[in-house]
Amino acid sequence: MSGLCGWIGHGTGAADNRVLIENMAAPLAAFDATPVRALQGARSAAAVAALGPSAHLYQNDGLTVALWGQPALAGAGPAQLGGDGLAEALAQAWRRDPDSVCASLSGAFSLCILDEPRGEALLAIDRMGTQQMSYQAAAGALVFASSADAIVRHPLTPAVIDPQGLYNYVYFHMVPGPGTVYRGQERLLPGEYLRFKDGRINKRAYWRMVFRERPEQDESQLKDQFRQILRNSVREASGGQQVGAFLSGGTDSSTIAGILCEVGGKPANTYSIGFEAEGYDEMSYARLASRHFGTSHHEYYVTPDDVVDAIPRIAAVFDQPFGNASAVPAFYCARMAGADGVTRMLGGDGGDELFGGNERYSKQHIFAMYEQVPGMLRKALLEPAVFNFPGGKNIKLIRKARSYIEQASVPMPARLETYNLLGRFGPSQVFTDDFLASADTDAPLASLAHTYAQSDASSLINRMLALDLKITLADNDLPKVVKACELAAMEVAFPFLSDEMVAFSSRLTARQKLNGTQLRWFFKEALRGFLPDQIITKQKHGFGLPFGVWLQKHKPLQELALDSLTGLKARRIVRPEFIDALVGQHLEEHAGYHGTMVWVLMMMEQWFRQREAQRG
Template identity: 65%
Template sequence: MSGICGWIGHGGQEDGQRGLLNAMAVPMRRFDDAALHCHVGKLSAVAVAATPGAARLLRVGQVQLAIWGRPRLRDATLAQQAQGEGLGRVLAGLWRQGPELLCQQLAGSFALCLIDEAAGEALLALDRMGTLPLSWQLSGETLVFASTADALRRHPAAPARIDPQSIYNYVYFHMVPGPDSIYRGQQRMAAGHYLHYRQGSVEQRCYWRIAFEEQGGAPFGELREQFRQVLRSSVKEAADGARTGAFLSGGTDSSTIAGVLGEVGGAPARTYSIGFDAPEYDESAYARIAADHFHTEHHAYYVTPQDVVDAIPRIGAVFDQPFGNASAVPAYYCARLAKADGIERLLGGDGGDELFGGNERYAKQSVFARYERLPRLLRRALEPAVHHFPGRDRLYLTRKAHSYIAQATVAMPARLETYNLLGRYGPSQVFSDDFLAQTDAGAPLASLSATYGRSEARSLINRMMALDLKITLADNDLPKVVKACELAGMQVAFPFLDDAMVAFSTRLTPAQKLNGTQLRYFFKEALRGFLPEAILRKQKHGFGLPFGVWLQDHAGLRELAGASLHSLAKRGVVRPAFIEQLLSQHLREHAGYHGTMVWVLMMLEQWYQQHEDRRV
């Protein structure tokens, strides 16, 4: 792993300060013992735990810079200056012109800390997509920061008390949405934001938020050529400086990256995929179609139930927040396969759905939106007629009409959570009374609505994509892949999140993303003839895990899940009766559906064991 940690506004003896930095860095070096580089001042300290090429510590006069990731300068003159004088000197010069200007000049993926102790100021900043994590806490006049919550809480000014609301939000979303943390008082930097510390106080600002043009412009042929040029440039940039391969699930995004990687590299790409001995989940045949089409050097690994048992504690350990996306397991084994093959960096296709309109709910919600466009008087007449129709539930058409209207009348974005798993069970059936008394059941939807409301997009699909850039991408998919790769000792980059690619996507019209109910319309048409037709036609899947199915048949997996849930039941969070019902009744009724909640609760307990219980 790599990362940064440190503080400003807290003094002490140099030996003690260095010892504290070393203690904070322990969680960031847990899996690979990365080299540690430190600087200690009178009232500040900063360290980077660095695997080669992943992080660096720079000093320019009185200014200290800790950089994790691969930032670039947008301005060509400044970029050339940095080649001669060094990136640190250019950033220090920009800092003197203000934090906003500095952040706006940065491209690429990065988490940045700048400390100007003489001025009593510091800057924390995250890239536009929020690729890398950075947590912080202000205690009195001391600002403490770190790449993981575990590192942050090792500073005496940052006591760690679990926030019950964050646990509730985790069970609701299957992750803890930022900027909140599992620990009360801690905050996580948001994508496209910076934090300016000045003489004991902090100010947070958004320096970038996606803005959609939404108007038609260039003809298709011109857009297609621009897209392909940006795509090649983005993949080339992402692959630069390391022995690079590509994740290959057989979907449109990973197949595109694999094909372009071979083009820009001048040799067949090295690709890596996973499979399962579970036909409904196994996508390896599509990965093979793409590999054969692009003549890649393809490698596949078949994940077994025992692999899942072995990985679960490690997955629980590498995530500093509770994390319930089961596809972290296959992502880890895929990255480990590439590592064993000598690959240093993998390219992931994440972001394509959120930029080009590929998530299935976009089409579904567009159907509901048609109902909203009906005249209000017509809706007022329809609704009671359908809801009170005699024998409604016995007739297919009236039953479907009732379901459609019931969902269509729910306002966005709450409509996206109509089938939320926690909502289906009922919070009062899942959580203990004492736990619920400490939480706000409306908080998850309130935070979702706040994020949705910040978008200035006019079209429904662009508003949903702006929401997904945070909830689906920054809070879920990116941490999943980044942490899984860290666990395997692998760098990762995301060509679709290159700034030029993001900017290109904003110029597409809503209809070029969702044409009727056709998802990713422009993307697929622009790559027709490049991607195999079978890939263009296939349903979206990804690295799903057949956990519920395997839970029925594999004793070791069943024992680990059962032991984890029974241990969780003793923590006063979840009702023991719900645990028993989930394991004994619900799983028999529908293993795939209810297996999701088993996984979510199991990983919550694994987080407790790997993080909280270890410090007792």
């Protein structure tokens, strides 16, 4: 694992602080024995666990800078940034103008600056939230780390579970920032920095997504620019390392694979995961992309036994409960690449959230059309006719009309959660009364509404994209891939998330992203002739895990799930009777649908067990 950790405002001397910072940093190198470098003062310390080019440390006159990543610094040339020159340049920038430090950085990074003489600190992460940072203020000190597993090792910030974090996890299948699963702990949001002084925290956004929504050039010029930015981004993400690419056969991964062949001047190493389960295997599209671009292709079929082996390991690598089952195939894909000598994988994440590729965007466009019908017509004519139609429950067309109106009448962004799994079951049916008394069941939707309101985009598609950059990408997909790769001792980079690519996407019009109901219209048109037509027109799928299907037939998987859910009963979070119904009646009714809840609850219990084993 890579990351950084530290604190300011605590300690009695450099010697004791050295012992403590090394203890805090241990989880950061737990899975791949990444080298750890640390610096300490009388009342502060910082450590970075990363391979040489990604670890930057500097200390002088009580000022400590620790940086994880390989970002670019505006106005600085390669000669200034060799070795720990980047950290020193950031120290100088801090002394000149503390508020401008973060805006001068581009690329993926986590940063801390500890100014012990002034009792001040700065924490920051990159614009997309590729790398994370948690923090907690306690007893006049600030403790921070890329992983909560490091923070809870500090004596001022022991682990205390926050019921709200657990509730949010079951609702979203992850814990969205700025919240965490620990009481008193929070996370920085993408493009955010934190200033700490005199025991007080002040957070601000140094960058946010702004959509121009006006065409500036004709589309032929835009397409040329896009292809050039793709080449630049893939070349930069490769970083001179032995690289490979995830290849699911979708538009994003296929694009990265093809561009990697182009800029590398040789067949790219590509890696795909398959499943021997009907409706889940997309290996044919990955093979199609590989043949089209001439990649050096590698495949692995994940089995139910692989899933059993991976579950406790996946739970261990995440610093809080995480319920996206796609982490399992991502891990096996990265591990396969590592066995070939690959040291960095390129992921296609971000394409959907920048260019309009998720199916819900077209669906919400259709629902939004109802809002354009005059209110008087809706209330006085349409809705009475549909909902009062004699025998309407027995007429398919009327049932569909009712469902459409009901969903279209829900305001955004709550409408996105119409089919939320926890909402369908009902919180009072899932959780115990005592647990619900300590959690706010309205908090998840309130947090969505808060994030949705932060965007000033004038179009629905761009408001949804801004929401997904945080909720879908930074809170879910990026941690999934980053942590799965960490478990496989693999670095990962995301070419679509380069600052240049993000800025380019913001200049496209709403129609260039969603043309009626046609998803990622400009993206596909720009790559027509480069990507195979079958991939451009295919339905979106991804690395979905057939967990529910396998759970019905594979005994070791059944035993692990049942043992996990039995253990969860004793924690008095989830109602025992709900668990019994879930693994009995519900799973039999619809394995895929209800299997998701089994997975989410199983991974929560496995996360608890891994943390208890580490402390024990």
